[in-house]
Amino acid sequence: MKRTPTRGRPYTIAGIVLLALMLFPVYWMVNASLQPAGDVLRGAWFPLHPDFSGYATAVHDQGRALATSLVVALGSTVLSLALAAPAAYALALLRPRGATPVLFGILVTQMVPGIVVANALYGAYNDLGLLNSHLGLVLADSTAGVPFSTIILRSSMQGVPREIIEAARVDGAGRLRVFRSVVLPLSTNALVTAGLFSFLFAWSDFLFALTLNTTETVRPITLGIYDYVGAHSNQWNAIMATAVLAALPAAALLVVAQRHVRAGITSGAVD
Amino acid sequence: MKDGAEDKAAPGRGRAAVRARLWEPIARWMFLAPAVAYLLLFFGYPIVENIVMSFQQYTTTTFYTGAAPFVGLRNYTGILSSDLFARALPTTVLFTAGSLAGQFVLGLALALFFHRRFPLGRVLRSLLLLPWLLPLVVSATTWRWMLDTDTGVVNHTLRGLHLLSSGVPWLTGTSQALASVTVVNIWVGIPFNTAILYGGLQDIPAHLYEAAKLDGAGPLTSFRRITWPLLRPVAGVVLVLGVVYTLKVLDIILIVTGGGPADATETIATRSYELSFQQFEFGRGAALGNVLVVISLLFAVVHLRANRRALEAGSTGP
Numbered sequence: 001m002k003r004t005p006t007r008g009r010p011y012t013i014a015g016i017v018l019l020a021l022m023l024f025p026v027y028w029m030v031n032a033s034l035q036p037a038g039d040v041l042r043g044a045w046f047p048l049h050p051d052f053s054g055y056a057t058a059v060h061d062q063g064r065a066l067a068t069s070l071v072v073a074l075g076s077t078v079l080s081l082a083l084a085a086p087a088a089y090a091l092a093l094l095r096p097r098g099a100t101p102v103l104f105g106i107l108v109t110q111m112v113p114g115i116v117v118a119n120a121l122y123g124a125y126n127d128l129g130l131l132n133s134h135l136g137l138v139l140a141d142s143t144a145g146v147p148f149s150t151i152i153l154r155s156s157m158q159g160v161p162r163e164i165i166e167a168a169r170v171d172g173a174g175r176l177r178v179f180r181s182v183v184l185p186l187s188t189n190a191l192v193t194a195g196l197f198s199f200l201f202a203w204s205d206f207l208f209a210l211t212l213n214t215t216e217t218v219r220p221i222t223l224g225i226y227d228y229v230g231a232h233s234n235q236w237n238a239i240m241a242t243a244v245l246a247a248l249p250a251a252a253l254l255v256v257a258q259r260h261v262r263a264g265i266t267s268g269a270v271d
Numbered sequence: 272m273k274d275g276a277e278d279k280a281a282p283g284r285g286r287a288a289v290r291a292r293l294w295e296p297i298a299r300w301m302f303l304a305p306a307v308a309y310l311l312l313f314f315g316y317p318i319v320e321n322i323v324m325s326f327q328q329y330t331t332t333t334f335y336t337g338a339a340p341f342v343g344l345r346n347y348t349g350i351l352s353s354d355l356f357a358r359a360l361p362t363t364v365l366f367t368a369g370s371l372a373g374q375f376v377l378g379l380a381l382a383l384f385f386h387r388r389f390p391l392g393r394v395l396r397s398l399l400l401l402p403w404l405l406p407l408v409v410s411a412t413t414w415r416w417m418l419d420t421d422t423g424v425v426n427h428t429l430r431g432l433h434l435l436s437s438g439v440p441w442l443t444g445t446s447q448a449l450a451s452v453t454v455v456n457i458w459v460g461i462p463f464n465t466a467i468l469y470g471g472l473q474d475i476p477a478h479l480y481e482a483a484k485l486d487g488a489g490p491l492t493s494f495r496r497i498t499w500p501l502l503r504p505v506a507g508v509v510l511v512l513g514v515v516y517t518l519k520v521l522d523i524i525l526i527v528t529g530g531g532p533a534d535a536t537e538t539i540a541t542r543s544y545e546l547s548f549q550q551f552e553f554g555r556g557a558a559l560g561n562v563l564v565v566i567s568l569l570f571a572v573v574h575l576r577a578n579r580r581a582l583e584a585g586s587t588g589p
Contacts, residue, residue: 011389019395026401028424029413087306096299102307109314111567113519115540116560119547120317126334143313150306175298204406206522211548222408229412236416243409250404258397265466
């Protein structure tokens with residue numbers, strides 16, 4: 001297929017300008033995090049003399065929250081993949097009776113506002129003693145990762161050639177064996193995409209952190225920033241340094257796994 | 272459906288075959304069961320429980336006494352007739368419509384721009400995704416600070432350019448605040464719109480444009496006659512998803528304005544949150560949440576129809 005012809009440098013310059021405009025808030029966040037305390041309000045345009053005291057304060061005040069977020073996000077990633085991978089295998093290849101309603105249900109979950117889930121979970125968590133617990137937050141945060149991962153993995157597994165599976169079956173492999181030794185290895189890309197996004201969803205969660213925690217015991221970084229803004233709105237360098245630290249996984253993802261990010265966005269919307 | 276044929280291939284070859292045939296669907300369901308159980312517990316239960324709660328006087332005392340008296344439709348009538356709802360509904364509509372219009376138009380413009388191939392285009396397009404990947408708390412906090420009346424960079428710049436002498440109360444003015452949170456939400460949503468619409472543009476065969484060019488069509492004509500009609504299905508998906516996501520938005524508003532000033536940025540979602548988790552009126556919060564679900568569902572029907580077409584196309588493909 002013929003592509004649109006290549007254009008020259010003016011487009012590149014225009015593209016850089018557009019990107020600079022779009023990413024200005026991100027630049028401003030980084031810039032602010034490198035200003036000395038107090039001076040931030042003067043708003044120096046460039047961090048000519050970067051001052052890392054904001055980061056020192058951020059790590060000191062929010063280090064634990066960062067660790068909590070990491071634990072919760074990793075937990076949610078593991079849980080999401082552990083539930084989604086076999087489900088996707090069933091939906092894509094085993095097709096048991098009732099698979100279509102399940103798929104339909106998974107799509108419907110995207111329409112359910114988090115506040116509705118949180119509203120009902122609060123009471124249930126209160127009874128079960130899951131408020132203020134890592135487990136409770138991992139479970140709630142996976143409401144984003146499980147459906148998303150199932151959808152991504154399903155469309156990837158649909159592409160596994162039937163012949164390979166049949167061949168494995170003829171060789172005497174059971175369904176579990178086919179899943180583990182044939183389908184999963186062939187779905188590595190989708191597994192990475194699903195895992196990265198599950199991590200990011202849980203890492204970014206604010207609603208469940210806000211509603212399912214009543215004490216300081218389990219406080220992820222999103223909640224840390226939220227409280228920080230209320231309590232220390234004069235320490236903008238520390239607040240912005242915390243924001244930068246909280247943004248790192250997303251930025252790293254974009255640099256390291258561009259392809260997966262793009263795959264995640266498109267399959268999330270079209271499938 | 273190949274596996275179904277496999278079942279019929281062995282018609283009753285003794286007890287083992289019968290057992291195998293009974294076991295067959297169970298074995299397949301075992302893979303699906305954990306995820307289905309999870310979805311039932313974390314989506315099914317909350318939906319049902321919210322409906323039940325919305326008919327109860329479910330408050331803080333319920334947690335101690337366990338008593339949640341049935342109050343019929345009182346939660347709904349109370350909420351739907353309240354001033355709060357009368358104000359939150361138009362705010363929600365304006366916020367959603369404004370966000371969608373901005374995200375879509377700017378997203379489409381960027382998608383069209385990046386559709387041309389030029390040096391560094393790919394890298395720039397990928398970096399553009401960053402706002403969408405950032406935790407909303409991070410974006411919202413940054414914007415809140417940028418829009419601050421006295422110390423924010425936006426007013427600082429406007430003053431520096433001598434466009435105005437005093438600052439615009441972006442977050443504290445009742446009419447500006449809604450525009451501000453809408454702008455923030457647009458900024459967050461542009462990358463998503465661009466990515467999906469760009470994908471849609473890539474799927475339009477290039478030879479159509481060449482043919483149009485030969486026929487003497489200008490860029491505007493080929494956009495109207497080729498790009499737009501062929502992009503419509505993708506545009507539909509993006510817009511419906513945009514509605515569903517924007518109706519749910521809570522983080523941005525809570526952080527940027529906290530619903531204020533004078534409730535000017537309270538939407539149905541933020542109201543539902545406040546009823547439940549600040550006033551501990553869980554029953555009323557549930558009722559309002561359900562109103563939100565119904566609105567979302569109306570759009571979901573559209574979305575699922577579009578999706579089913581996409582799914583069918585996907586499963587008949589290679």
